Amino acid sequence: MNLLAFNLPLVALIPFLGAPIAAWAARFNRLASAWVAGIVTFLSLLILMPVVHIPFDNDTLIQSWSWLPALGLDFAFRLDGLSLLFSFLILLIGLLVILYARYYLSPQDSMGRFFAYMLMFMGSMLGIVLSENLIQLVIFWELTSLTSFLLISYWQYSQDARDGARMALTITGAGGLAMLAGVLMIGNIVGSFNLTDVLASGDLIRQNEHYLTVLVLILLGVFTKSAQFPFHFWLPHAMAAPTPVSAYLHSATMVKAGIFVLARLFPVLSGTEAWGWLVGGAGMITMVLGAYTALFKHDLKGLLAYSTISHLGLITLLFGFSTKLAAVAAIFHIINHATFKASLFMVAGIIDHECGTRDMRKVNGLLKYMPHTAVLAMIAASAMAGVPLLNGFLSKEMFFQQSLVATDHHPLSWAIPIIVTFGAVFSVAYSLRFIHDVFFNGEPQGLTKTPHEPPRFMRIPVDILVLLCLGVGMVPVLIVAPILTVAVAASLQGVPPDYSLAIWHGFNLPLLMSSIALVFGAIVYFYREKLFRWHDENLPRVDAKTLFNRVTHGLLVLSGKISRLFDRGSLQNAISWVLLSGVAATLYGFLQFDSPLFGDRTLLDANLLTMVQVGILIVASILTAVMHHKRLVALIIIGVIGLIVSLGFVKFSAPDLALTQLSVEVVTIVLLLLALFFLPQHSPQERSHKRLTRDLVLSVSAGVTVMLLAMAVMTRDYSSISGFFLENSKPGGGGTNVVNVILVDFRGFDTLGEIVVLALAGLGIFALLENLRLPAPLRDIDGREWSHDPHPPIMQTLTRLLFPLMLMVAVFIFMRGHNLPGGGFIAGLIAAVALISQYLANGIAWTNARIKVDMHKVIAIGLTAAFVTGFAAMFLSYPFLTTTFTYLKWPIVGKFEIASAMIFDLGVFLVVVGATVLILVELGKLSHASHSLAQQEKK
């Protein structure tokens, strides 16, 4: 196996593998995890080494594996100059920070957790800079947000740390998602997510109509991560993290990730006016604002935080210039900023460690307590200020130079050099403050302990970094030129422009600007007391944290409002939304299309009878709605509707349906009456007019919608299957009553299923009601007691007389069912009504004493009959439920047709009778029992 074939992914993944080991090692020895972290980092570096030469040969190394082809996502890594530069920064500064942190962390802090997070973060950063695939880059990007969240909240007990971490995660994570959207759009435009393809398609992307959206989305990611205005506010709050974390995250890594993407996508996105305004504008505001605010921070780390923001703004502004030389300057400043800022953070950490505070009003005159550290800090701070012979000076000169050149390209033109110098003035001022306030300016005030030099190894990282500052500042060509050249070449995707790293360029405008900055910076610092006072008195204190909290709180309030609008737990509300949406969608469809709604099938003429029927239907429906408070009345009106509907069936020559409807109507009304007994007699009044209007409008529009749609379907021609049944009913099923033949023959299987369901429903209701005892109301709503004589004698007598007659009718209907309107189902309902009227009029006890038929058995026999008919056919090797018929001569009746379907129909009959009676009698028993229960309680 050739390690060189997959060493790039290894570089990024080894820290992830090392993280659990570091956490695990801490169990044995707290220093062991520091060692593990160091070794893992070193190992990563070692694995990178064999391919380091490739970028220097002007080549790009790509290692790629197919991962999610469906999404165009490869597992792909890329090493070019830019990735190499950043990898070095991440790994080398990482090593120094690990060494530093080993001394910084106190014994109470969990080493394992710290170094595990640290390694995971390092891996994520390496993943970003080494990614070839843009989506993969975003994934690592989000991982840095997550791991930085863990790092910042490392001291979980501190409220500040938790808040700061949450804010950082919210802002940067959100930015990452925006960037994801941008990357997806780039992928959509280019057709690939691989950088190689994307970098070659700069023109394609810039000319795309969505270019601006893409740019804004990507920049949202960049600006949030790199703390650019107006998203800069999370960074100072992230200072609640342990100082090694700040030194790492805010010098070389986390915040540089955004800058890295700017550099990476520079050839693709830059060069347009929008880029100039957005990137340049944000950079400039950030630079000035950061420099200005830094001066007023009394907290050492706060000063460094705003200084970081300012320098990031400077780099962003350089990229905003869109020129090649500006890109050189930007990348050069990335390196310089990383070195001096990391060392300054470390110094701040040392001071904090040794003095117990970072407040510059207390920490003074440290020069004599820690001379070595003081010298280092002064050099680094001077580099930050841009003092000659230090690295910061060189890149700042280039920056000034570019700010002058950019006048030609940039819309902000003439103002740039002035604003830039203004920012530099404050940069010098706060650097001066860092030096003067901390190391001179009298004696330390109110410190709990006497400061002294830190342990030697804690200082070594600072030594190294400051040496680099000096080295780069004095002999840049030797130290930084090679890597800078390849990094620039990679960023520009072309030959780097000619630039000079010389320390002395002669007297020119940039030098003048530098001098102005240095002189005025000193003056500003000199008058700082007045300035502080003026600042405190006149400028409003805008704390982004309260703003952030207000925004999140506002979101919460908004959310609550929307909840109350939609989530009231009211069923009526929910139903009205559903109906409203339905009507709205239909209305939209109606307005959208111009094809005719109705077909051209002619409608039947309306005659007087129909009109009367329809009129009654309408009146009854309206009355039901109006009278629904009085439930009994409403129920009776519903009965009227049912009766009219059955008349409608008669009118349209469907006597079977009419008969069924009639019998079903009777049974359901009785059923409802029985159930109504246990419910309140009146339903609540809707008092609100608004609601009544809403319901009225909604129901009318829903009704009209349904009507229109029904009309639309009915006015179209359709082919009906009724012709088939009409033709085949007699020859195939032996009956002229098509409905009945369909029920027992053509669709016998369906009917079988239906009667099984009916039987089960009967049994189910029986099981539910069998042992149920419900207390019934003692009095009705008007305070009257229920009548104790539920069985009036006249009715008793009448129903007893009617009983045999009704049964006769049932038999008649059943027998003629096959040819004339009727059939088992209707007959069953009629018989059931006959039985139920006995129960109603004579009482359950009386009737049960006389009709000793167990309805369970009736159901069982009915089902058996139906099934037997079906299986009988199978025995004669016909399919299940095949029927046959023949003709018999009866004495008086004459020729009579007898079909095997009749036995099936008998089954239907029995099941209907059994189930209906069972259900209703059980309900009757229930109300009876509850009556006696109520009576007992009364006694």
Add this chain to the structure above:
Amino acid sequence: MNYQVPNMLFALPEMVMLAMACVVLLFVAFTGNRKIQWSYGLSQLSLFAVLMTVIFSWGDTGTTFSATYIKDSLSDILKIAICLINMCVLLYSVEYLRARQLLQGEFYVLALFATLGMLIMVSANHFLTLYLGLELLSLCLYAMVAMHRDSVIATEAAMKYFILGAIASGMLLYGMSIIYGITGSLMLQEVAAAVYSSSSSDTILSFALVFIIIGIGFKFGAVPFHMWLPDVYHGAPTAITLFIAAAPKVAAFALLIRLLVDGLIDLQTYWQPMLMLMAVLSMIIGNVVAIAQTNIKRMLAYSTISHVGFLLMGVLSGTDAGYAASLFYTLIYALMTLATFGVILLMSRYGFEADNIDDYKGLSSQHPWLALLMMILMFSMAGIPPLAGFYAKLGVIKAVVDVDMMAVALIAVVMSVIGAFYYLRVIKVMYFDKTEEKCEFTYSGPAAFVLSINTLLVLALGIFPGLLMSICSTVFS
């Protein structure tokens, strides 16, 4: 009349399910709750048996019962998912139900019949078959929500669910009947062919579509047909909530694909904007309202609504890649929901419902493993890489970007940002908030073990999503 015996093999899983459900029904009827472990074992066995029949017939495709029934790769993968999910659901629920005296045979019977309904939905090739499966499922769910009869909130939820569900089913059926009125068929392919050839009656077809989409939207719980979801999630016993939240969504995906893609693909120009509206509204309402919730079940209900919005995005793109992305999203969603409710179930114990987000205070210090699992799940739901939820979101967002619906993609991104907010709150509560009271409960046994695997699968699918995603792609190619 000619009569052909249908090829029953294509419907073997459903038959096994039906037979086993009847066996369990009889067993429960005769033993009551005395041998409830046996009912449990039998139910698991039934699901396992169905799973095996699907797995062993993997790859066979065809239709049966006069082409009203179909077996294809979509139905296979969804059936496997449904069986696996429900096996986990039953496993996670045992202790919870036992502690509340809800561990009754009815639960298993209803669960199995509901599963049968889902299987039928997944394999339906006919409007009525679809409806049949849907109603079988829905009726079981209504009953399950009401199973805790002494709980006012549960019965109220069941009532609302039933009434709204009935309205939605009615609308769906109404839409189908209009379709039938116009095309003269209810067979998916025939309807598709009829729609393809008829352009004159677009208006009326689009009306039918409205009703069908309302039905689908309701079953998914997409805004504005989501009203039932928070109440039901909140009101039902957590085990039942889990049952409703997981597998039925997978079945609803089949409903969506069969109706809109298989049946009415030529009306895409009409259903696309409707789905888009539902997707966008669901993402917005779901995410924004979830923020204000203090009850975790209610929060997850709204989170479900927002996930539905994401899921619909893939389908509305109208491309094969989009359908595959939606399928992937559905499966991942089910996996995450399963594990999240699994954690809630583990934490609930006798006399205590881990219902409020505040109940999770200090979980990390007392049960670090459980807190870690929950953290993984919350991050995954928020769509943070490298967890499975991220790829799910990525897939559907990419699907709409590919058809140039930038605005929808942007809304989706913004909404995932807002969504991250409330998931993070759970993590914050677990890790940062301290509690005085000690949550004394122990968890062990197979449920915790499977739950861990389930959660780690979310992580594993985040690192290696390729296999599942390629399966999803082959289904639609």
